[in-house]
Amino acid sequence: MNTKFKVKTVRTVTAPSNPNVTTYYAWTEFQDLPEGISLEVNPRKPKMNTSVAKQLISAVKSPDNGFELNNRGIVITANSFKFHTNDSMAELDLGDDPKKFGILDGGHTYQAIIDNRKYLSRDTKKYVKLEILVGEDLDVSALADARNTSAQVSDIALFELDDKFGFIKEAIKQEVYANDVAYKDNDNKRIPVIELLKLMFAFNIKRYPDDSSAPVSAYSGKASVFKDYKNSFDSNPNIYEQLALQLPKLVELYEKIETELPKKYQEFKNEEGRTGRFGSLRGVESNGTFSTLYTQQTLSHEISIGFILPIFGAFRALLKEKDGILKWNFDPIEIWEKAGLRLVQNTFDTDTNPQQVGKSKTLWQSNYRIVDSVQKDLLLAYYMEQQNK
Template structure:
């Protein structure tokens, strides 16, 4: 007896294969909540292992308040016997036949399991989507597709860039930090912090590539691949910016988590100044009323805040780095400047948009926040010069 699954779709596109007649691929975007919970996975011989670093990263992405999962994730590949779409009802009917060795989830099993097991933890007012790539055709060689898809899936961006031997500068910088042993430097390490997160922090402060307010490291939020490419490109050069930035990683982690912890209070200050109630936990991209932890040192916080809000604020403090005689230093302590400019930065960020995805990708916002910090830097520099004269 055939196994048919019916579910709502947000968007459907159809493409017929130019190389093999009779093979059609349907790209379907659907809400996490509409994804059927019992799709067969026997067609994929590599069953999901949810304890690896990659799997944990997927779980975090599912539970995160960020709403761009369907853009950043490769999605789920399904081989089906028949596909039917009823446009006026936005209803997909998926026939997976009665042979689980030939029909079902072919690739993306980790993504599927991460969503099914964790979607109940997503805020009820938050909509997140996943892409299904559904292949239908009588002459499909399922084993060939499975091998090709899963082989490529095993290779992470880090492995593709062959960076495994280029992390010593990071290891040395963080050797005395409490979270040093929890950093995953290789694929499938069962550790809490992917190395990608630390490279992203350094990329955001790459003053060689982003020296002023004319440019902005927006890719730190929106382009993971661009971050890795930049890291790789610097190796073998005489002026490797990441060698200079690596000693500042503990500072960057501290600053990022300071913003993560205090942003809700700064938001409260900003709203109070306007005579309004804060209601911070109701903002799209913010999860509240729970127990959460900072990303690196696992300090307790009350809100889980989208990186779309955090990164344009964090990146503004790039304005405080200066390079002289080939060495980088802080012109002023970023924590002191956060005390002065934090409320303005938060106001500027949330006045721009309350959609974290739009905020994180807004070059204009990144530039405006940079100018706020740079303005404070100039004021402090003037005060310093006046005090020295007196």
């Protein structure tokens, strides 16, 4: 197999112990990564239904920058590699032996990118690092064995070593998903702890107390979410320790929105006399069997979090701190029943590209104002009722 593709930059290194082996480090955009590279060299065939693979797929679909920094990349053994500086095109020769040349390590990364890059908007630029080894003296078998026994340890996993997720575990210990949360890199569990951190970040009223700003990073910046959690840990009071107590309600609200969003979408379309099939929207899948992440409720559609989070985050308008304790002015589920249709309409009237929606500060702010408006109407009605007694 011989393929050409565009690369951003290339670095060349000769092995000090063996000058006959050259390693090329190349960074290429997701959309330029060539299809059809053999995976037969890799002793671990990609299994894309595991919790780790699902996290990887989520990272590919996410608009977060820095994928090439957080991911080890793809290791390829090749017959030859050439880089043409005049047009930034690389030429990769994989020879005729798929058991010798191909993807040695990073098969899951490769498969996740190939299968899911179509979900990225055209203006999203994400890169993956390729490590391409060329040389007649390559011991492919030994390399494969060595590369596939290594493992990265993330900042989140290191945080778990210090037992800094204890109050989260305590807060959700009675929930059905309590034992399904992965706090370590090698936990074969379906809910990465970062998903819980994102829910709390979206309700961080200490950092986002009103509609003047918005917790957009809950969608666009996983690293920013963890950094905020980490930086808040030694604060007194720690906002996340307060928010953790609200996790059961936050999960309930998130899944309520996720479950009912398709129906609300159709309702506002029907009210306006407009046609539109929810399942045909970008970022929405209708063919398959889907369930919610936490409680495994059946879903009619799989919906991009880009549509859900700007609606979900609006309900932080209902959360207030009193005497060091976070309390709800009104039950968010009840307010969802009153404001859900307006929120869904406002969201999809803004844009139907989930990546643009998820990153839109203006939308997050306007959705917040919708919830706050409903809340103020209820408070006014309550005070008027009290005065008339």
